Amino acid sequence: MTALSAMTPCGEFRTSYRQDTTIFPTALSRNLMLAMVAVLCLVPLVADRYILDLMIRIGMLSIAALGLNILVGFTGQISIGHAVFFGFGAFASAWFVRHGVPVVAAIPLAGLATTVVGMVFGLPAARLKGLYLAIATLAAQFILEDFFARAQWFTGGVAGTITEYFSIFGFYFDTGERYFYVVLAYMVVMYVMAWNLMRSRDGRALVAIRDHYLSAEMMGINLTKYRTLSFGISSFYAGIGGALYAHYLLFVSVEAFNILFSIEFLGMIIIGGLGSVIGSLFGTIFMVMLPEVVQWGADALSGGWIDRTLRLSNSISFLREMVIGAVIILFLIFEPDGLAHRWRMIKAYWKLYPFSH
Amino acid sequence: MKKRVASITVALVALGLAPAAGADDIRIGHMADYSGPTSDVGVPYGHGVADALAWVNSQGGVAGTALDVETIDYGYKAPRAIGQYQRWTSRNSVVAIEGWGTADTEALITFVARDEIPYVSASYSAALTDPKGQGPRSHHGSPYNFFYGPSYSDAVRALLQWAHQDWTARGGDGRPGFVHMGANHPYPNAPKAAGEEYAAELGFDVTPSIQFALTPGDYTAQCLTLKNSGADYAYLANTAGSNISLLRACETVGVDVQFMSNVWGMDGNAMKAAGVAADGVVFPVRTASVWGDDVPGMATVRAISAVSDPSGTAYRPVHYLAGVCSAMLLVDGLTAAAAAGEVSGPAIRSAIYGLGTFAPGALEGVCAPVTFTPDDHRGLVDIPIYRSRVAGPTDAGSVDELIAGGTMGLDRVGVISLERKAEWLGW
Numbered sequence: 001m002t003a004l005s006a007m008t009p010c011g012e013f014r015t016s017y018r019q020d021t022t023i024f025p026t027a028l029s030r031n032l033m034l035a036m037v038a039v040l041c042l043v044p045l046v047a048d049r050y051i052l053d054l055m056i057r058i059g060m061l062s063i064a065a066l067g068l069n070i071l072v073g074f075t076g077q078i079s080i081g082h083a084v085f086f087g088f089g090a091f092a093s094a095w096f097v098r099h100g101v102p103v104v105a106a107i108p109l110a111g112l113a114t115t116v117v118g119m120v121f122g123l124p125a126a127r128l129k130g131l132y133l134a135i136a137t138l139a140a141q142f143i144l145e146d147f148f149a150r151a152q153w154f155t156g157g158v159a160g161t162i163t164e165y166f167s168i169f170g171f172y173f174d175t176g177e178r179y180f181y182v183v184l185a186y187m188v189v190m191y192v193m194a195w196n197l198m199r200s201r202d203g204r205a206l207v208a209i210r211d212h213y214l215s216a217e218m219m220g221i222n223l224t225k226y227r228t229l230s231f232g233i234s235s236f237y238a239g240i241g242g243a244l245y246a247h248y249l250l251f252v253s254v255e256a257f258n259i260l261f262s263i264e265f266l267g268m269i270i271i272g273g274l275g276s277v278i279g280s281l282f283g284t285i286f287m288v289m290l291p292e293v294v295q296w297g298a299d300a301l302s303g304g305w306i307d308r309t310l311r312l313s314n315s316i317s318f319l320r321e322m323v324i325g326a327v328i329i330l331f332l333i334f335e336p337d338g339l340a341h342r343w344r345m346i347k348a349y350w351k352l353y354p355f356s357h
Numbered sequence: 358m359k360k361r362v363a364s365i366t367v368a369l370v371a372l373g374l375a376p377a378a379g380a381d382d383i384r385i386g387h388m389a390d391y392s393g394p395t396s397d398v399g400v401p402y403g404h405g406v407a408d409a410l411a412w413v414n415s416q417g418g419v420a421g422t423a424l425d426v427e428t429i430d431y432g433y434k435a436p437r438a439i440g441q442y443q444r445w446t447s448r449n450s451v452v453a454i455e456g457w458g459t460a461d462t463e464a465l466i467t468f469v470a471r472d473e474i475p476y477v478s479a480s481y482s483a484a485l486t487d488p489k490g491q492g493p494r495s496h497h498g499s500p501y502n503f504f505y506g507p508s509y510s511d512a513v514r515a516l517l518q519w520a521h522q523d524w525t526a527r528g529g530d531g532r533p534g535f536v537h538m539g540a541n542h543p544y545p546n547a548p549k550a551a552g553e554e555y556a557a558e559l560g561f562d563v564t565p566s567i568q569f570a571l572t573p574g575d576y577t578a579q580c581l582t583l584k585n586s587g588a589d590y591a592y593l594a595n596t597a598g599s600n601i602s603l604l605r606a607c608e609t610v611g612v613d614v615q616f617m618s619n620v621w622g623m624d625g626n627a628m629k630a631a632g633v634a635a636d637g638v639v640f641p642v643r644t645a646s647v648w649g650d651d652v653p654g655m656a657t658v659r660a661i662s663a664v665s666d667p668s669g670t671a672y673r674p675v676h677y678l679a680g681v682c683s684a685m686l687l688v689d690g691l692t693a694a695a696a697a698g699e700v701s702g703p704a705i706r707s708a709i710y711g712l713g714t715f716a717p718g719a720l721e722g723v724c725a726p727v728t729f730t731p732d733d734h735r736g737l738v739d740i741p742i743y744r745s746r747v748a749g750p751t752d753a754g755s756v757d758e759l760i761a762g763g764t765m766g767l768d769r770v771g772v773i774s775l776e777r778k779a780e781w782l783g784w
Contacts (some may be wrong), residue, residue: 049444049447050444053440053443095776149541150541158460158541158542158543158546159460159463159464159543159546160435160460160464160543162464162467175447176447213587227762249436249439249440249443250439251435251436251439251464252436253435253460255434255435255436255460255463256434256435257434
């Protein structure tokens with residue numbers, strides 16, 4: 001977490017607060033980011049459905065992962081119930097649509113509804129810390145999961161609920177190519193909002209609570225307010241991600257939002273880099289792509305000479321699970337600061353090339 | 358290392374280009390549960406489907422065209438099944454799908470109706486039997502859903518009729534008690550309301566249902582509740598894996614109740630695992646015979662079984678045979694549609710209607726004859742009832758040996774023929 005300032009290369013200094021709080025340090029980095037978004041806009045023209053599906057999933061999940069990163073990485077709280085907030089957003093959006101709200105409005109409404117729920121379940125954070133808070137959020141996981149399974153009026157019970165495509169003025173985003181743009185737009189907005197939040201007074205208050213809550217309180221930061229607010233913001237992101245998921249899959253069912261999914265979110269931000277906005281995206285890409293890449297490897301292996309010699313056949317699918325576990329462990333050992341740190345190293349390397357030291 | 362990098366690169370390239378081979382093949386999607394909570398019965402059923410389709414290919418395919426089958430283990434996760442369905446329909450379109458669970462099949466009803474893709478499920482939920490949504494209690498039509506077997510609701514009704522006869526034959530006093538037991542999940546819930554209502558109609562005292570999860574666990578508490586409930590007949594709506602745990606726990610607790618089970622709730626493997634606790638469980642069987650019976654179609658089934666078991670020694674539980682019959686139901690539809698000149702969703706559906714009453718795959722004696730009409734997808738309403746027999750310890754020997762030695766057996770109790778009542782359609 002100290003990496004943020006430590007990586008500032010020598011010779012770079014600022015003369016005003018305005019320079020200090022800019023989102024993009026240089027014009028080049030801003031233009032590169034704009035170019036990146038422009039390139040992404042062209043992807044549906046060339047990529048096939050499978051690639052698009054992966055990218056849409058990365059988009060939806062990375063929004064929710066960013067929310068968790070604001071809570072865990074920036075505020076220093078913990079939540080092992082993030083998946084149910086993701087699920088609440090999905091169900092809420094479907095519920096709004098069922099009651100006549102157009103999908104365009106239902107998604108932000110679902111985000112707001114999830115914010116309220118998240119703040120209610122975040123209340124224990126006012127009193128609890130560390131492992132105790134973890135267990136309190138675990139309760140949120142179980143309470144809401146059970147609520148999803150029983151609240152027929154809201155979720156359709158265990159049978160789940162079917163919802164509609166995203167549409168604007170009668171234009172339906174009913175294919176992967178079209179929905180990709182919806183997710184991309186939401187991603188850009190949500191990420192810019194997070195960057196913005198972190199350079200505001202509120203954002204700095206969150207970081208202060210993470211770094212030393214006692215000092216933060218002595219400086220006049222209302223701990224209860226900001227901890228609860230952090231849960232609210234995190235749930236808002238999860239709710240938006242979940243609502244996007246609902247209108248992509250068109251079917252929401254309670255079984256998707258189990259504790260493993262919550263832990264997967266934690267995995268994303270730990271691998272991506274705690275306390276890094278862009279790290280949330282890297283971590284999501286990693287967690288979504290890892291099973292796919294291992295599957296490609298398994299497919300390439302199956303039927304080959306390694307398969308035949310070791311008689312793997314059916315075990316290949318189990319091998320896949322083991323490889324995923326092993327890669328995550330190795331990653332935590334050799335890259336404890338996450339992908340965001342590696343990303344900064346790469347940037348610094350090229351910036352200072354050939355005099356990186 | 359270099360070789361592995363190369364192989365992964367090749368895989369990546371292959372993936373990017375998308376398989377172009379066999380563009381003229383008939384693409385079939387196959388959704389199976391090999392790793393989820395119902396994998397205990399999902400594995401034999403899925404193997405039955407896969408083996409039968411592979412066998413059809415080895416015999417020259419459907420009207421000379423090979424079947425391009427993609428089997429996906431979706432782990433009994435409905436959202437994953439829906440994601441897979443969307444991939445199948447938008448990337449390289451499948452003509453028909455062999456599916457599995459109730460939650461995903463019911464969620465897909467509107468999708469397959471819109472895309473006109475015949476969907477042969479292993480879910481026998483009654484909600485899939487009403488193609489036009491005409492039944493007074495059905496929610497919506499399910500025009501492209503088919504399955505080989507009696508609907509869950511019809512199976513419970515048949516078991517209740519049997520229980521009613523059994524109660525009279527035993528000379529029982531007063532009203533017998535009936536209880537529905539299962540997980541809170543779309544599959545065990547599917548026949549719950551229909552069964553409880555019919556039980557009350559037949560004069561049973563219906564006691565509140567008892568929940569137990571779809572996965573194996575400790576169900577002593579549920580057995581104690583059952584013991585105190587005063588039920589005489591308990592219907593187990595889960596699959597075999599959790600039923601084994603429940604039956605063993607109830608044996609320990611000393612529950613004296615006649616257990617009846619769903620079609621997926623009992624088989625040879627479950628009898629071996631549960632031991633004497635599984636003795637006397639009454640359950641419906643979808644097929645006209647069980648593995649090893651001496652019937653004309655069994656030779657073909659053995660040939661199909663040899664696809665994945667060349668040694669011919671494997672014991673195939675009833676679910677494997679049901680998988681074969683369900684795959685052959687689709688193959689018959691494909692064959693008839695190809696003969697009529699077009700292999701498309703609507704053509705396959707009308708072809709199945711045109712077949713009248715038929716035993717799938719011409720497997721006489723193995724697959725019971727089924728009938729599908731444009732107004733009624735209740736394929737099978739004559740339901741054979743079997744009773745499990747476990748005489749002693751089942752630890753030693755394979756299922757085949759235990760059956761041959763007489764320790765275990767499946768005894769045919771009779772056949773219950775249900776009326777095709779209009780008010781039962783789709784419910």
